[in-house]
Amino acid sequence: MATEHEFPQAESIEPGDGRTVVVGLSGGVDSSVAALLLKQRGWRVVGMFMKNWEDDDDEEYCSSRQDLIDVMSIADHLGIDVEVVNFAKEYKERVFAEFLREYAAGRTPNPDVLCNSEIKFRAFLDHALTLGAEKIATGHYAGVRTDPAGSGRVQLLKAEDASKDQSYFLHRLNQAQLSKTLFPLASIYKREVRKIAAAAGLHVAVKKDSTGICFIGERPFKEFLMRYLPPQPGEIRALDDERVLGTHDGMTYHTIGQRKGLHIGGRKDGKGAASGEHEAWFVAAKDIARNILYVVQGHDHPALLRHDLKIDQLSWVAGEAPHPAWVYTAKTRYRQDDAACAISQIDGERCTLDFAEAQWAVTPGQSAVLYESRVCLGGGIIV
Structure with missing residues (x-):
């Protein structure tokens, strides 16, 4: 059993004393090690696997089928129970609908922020409490503590591993959510997490980290958006002099600071390579009313x-x-x-x-x- 190994990193985790914690298991190394360390600290660990996307749940982009297989294998190895829950309706109503509204308005939302506050720490938390959980836990790289100044409030902290810190995505969590949350990886570096997983015999020790949109996966993003937000072609103009440089497929598919995918080339002024005639173009502004995408040349342009x-x-x-x-x-x-x-x-x-x-x-x-x-x-x- 994995719990036969002693991992000193567990000592920084609040002792469980037999209390129940529901751990969000994704099938990755981070949540698996979080569950392992909590069990070692005396928590009664229950795993929960969330399925939140069903529109095109295939293996090409959305790996939930393989992730569930990995979760069940991990749970068997750790000797814990697992519950599978479906929050697809909540995800579509609370996260994905807002995601589309923001893109349709010409803005660039961050779905992971809303996904955390509405699904992982609301729908998941509410369900975990019905199972009798004292706490929930995830494999996020962040920390939580009671304010040392004595206010009684709970604070959200950056992770010790600055390169993996995820507090940015958790900033909308409130006192009620954080007071019920444990982050077992708060003080552990990613390289140590993989070592712990390997030492415990967890096969996900070398599994690649998931990327892409929260619960939807990594996929060709423009093609994905086009299924929900049809193209609305318009002009690409130079912000400095209103020159028409090309056309775009729609404001939705472009973001401020974007460099790639504009297909308008660089400046050709005949002054030689040293003059920077091929300096890249960047998206600088959007005129939503006129459907004009404005670009500027040079990374450090004042705009x-x-x-x-x-x-x-x-x-x-x-x-x-x-x-x-x-x-x-x-x-x-x-x-x-x-x-x-x-x-x-x-x-x-x-x-x-x-x-x-x-x-x-x-x-x-x-x-x-x-x-x-x-x-x-x-x-x-x-x-």
Whole structure:
């Protein structure tokens, strides 16, 4: 049995003392090791496999069939029970419908953010509680703790492994959700997770990480969107002088900062290679009313740089907004270094963020997430 091995990483996890925790098992190495470590810490572990997409559930893009086989194998190896649940209706109504609305409006949403708040930590949590669970757990790289300052609130933390940190995608979680959640991988590096899985005899130790849209999988994205949002061709123009450079298939399929897939080439001014005549074009703006996609030439064009931005649909982990005069850091997209910023004003469900250094390709629909050191404060949607 895998639990015969002792893994010192488990010592940082809250002891279970026989209490029940329901672990979201995806069939990957992260959730499998999360379940393993929780069992070692004395939790009664129950696995739950969520099926949330049914429109074209085939092996080419959506691996749920193989993932379920892996989950059942892992559960048998760990000696735990597994329940399979179907949240396809909830996913389509709460996540995918909003995903399509945002793209249809010319914005670029992040479905993983909404998927976490509405499915993995709402529908999943609600169902787990009906099974008598004290807590739920996932294989996310993030942390949770009670505020050491004594406020009694629960804080969301960055993971120790900065290269895998997923707190950005979890910033909409509230106090009720976080107070019931365990993140067993909070202080463990990914390379150690795979070593633990291998030492425990879990066959998923070398399984490739899943990518692509939450629960839908990795697939040709433009082709996928075209099934739901038909093409609406329009002009591609240079922002600086309104020259028509080409045509696009629809605003839906383009995002701010995009370089590839424009099919308009580079500048040819006859001044030689040193002049940068083939400098790349980037999407800089969208005129939704006229269906015009505006582009600029050069990565550091001023139109791609912003010192301030507005966010709405605010969601604060603590249940209230941070102090507006303090300096924080923020990410305006995942895989971005933290950038120093301040909240200049909060007006109901909207606020303004002012950055010390200009931010590149700020994109409406993406999330701007604020941090105070390792603590994730929350954030909102860029407008």
